[in-house]
Amino acid sequence: MSKPKRILVGEDSSIIINLTKSVLAFENYEMKAARNGKLVLELFEKEDFDLILMDLNMPVMNGVDCTKIIRALSDPKKSQLPIIAISGNINNYTMDEFRKIGFNEFIQKPLDFDVVLATVKKYLN
């Protein structure tokens, strides 16, 4: 059997972390959470992941700054990983702007977990 895919979730709300974890477990994905952009970077440096789900509004370092740093990393295995933005505030960014920042895709909050799962699967299969 192949190794389960690993997903890093940058999200500061335990509600979303818990729900997302169950949803991802449904497809046997392994999930780790980090509660702000800085913790995402720390975890990302130590461990390998297959995809990142990134909330935009997080304390200490937000998802946009964090994504920009990841995209600038020298290791292509890390810098080119799919990153999916999660946000409740589509009015701040258009889809073009999301892509320019480095996000592959964008999922709007309130989350529809069918959409979350379908989007993640699209990138991992």
Place this chain on the structure above:
Amino acid sequence: MKSKKVLIVEDNELNRKLFESLIGQYWKYETATNGIEAIEWLEKESFDLVLMDIQMPKMDGISALRKIIQLELKQCPVIAISTFAEESNRRNFLELGFSDFFTKPIRPKQFLESLQTYLNRKIEKDIAEEAPKIENILLDFQIVSQLMKYNSKEKIQNVFDDFITEINELIEKSQKALNAKNKDSLTESFHILKGNSGTIGANSIYLLAIELEKFLQDADWLSLDDTFSKLKIEKEKFEKYIKEEATFEP
């Protein structure tokens, strides 16, 4: 007689041709290949319906609609067309101000029937009527049952307990920020509140969070105070409901 007129906004030539040939059988139409052209058309002429692709070069459909609303050019329903599960879901498109959301590839018969419903309606319609209809109830069981697909009963119960702990913290923090008129702090708190209440189906709280965001944007402190009091009452109701009444059975 072709009396109604549709604006087709679509960058993909194949799709555009398809829409033109379908719509052209019944109605007049004009065509734009991106958001900028669409706005130019709306500035010149009036339409009965706009069909708007989401992903387009130069200006995408969401930015275009935002601009159309901003310029007060929205005088008819604007329908989003996009690929399935792309970027977002239907509810989000409605929230952005689209009247409806069609997925590509379209089914010609269904497509024409849906357009007909829109075009046969009276045009001078209150824009508010087109606002998304989120039922003003404490807990939306449709959303809960969707969550139950992936989560055990205990897990759902925990999530609701977490939500209550979090909302208590948010209310306390927001109260201080309201007193200090700290806009940034409030923006952040209302944003979290909106995302999380919507995700778990706490509809009445979700609707209040949307109102709070709006009043904050307008710096309407009087309405903010008022709505914030309503939020506190609603939170009490929700907490009581979760603790005493709600059962999560699949």
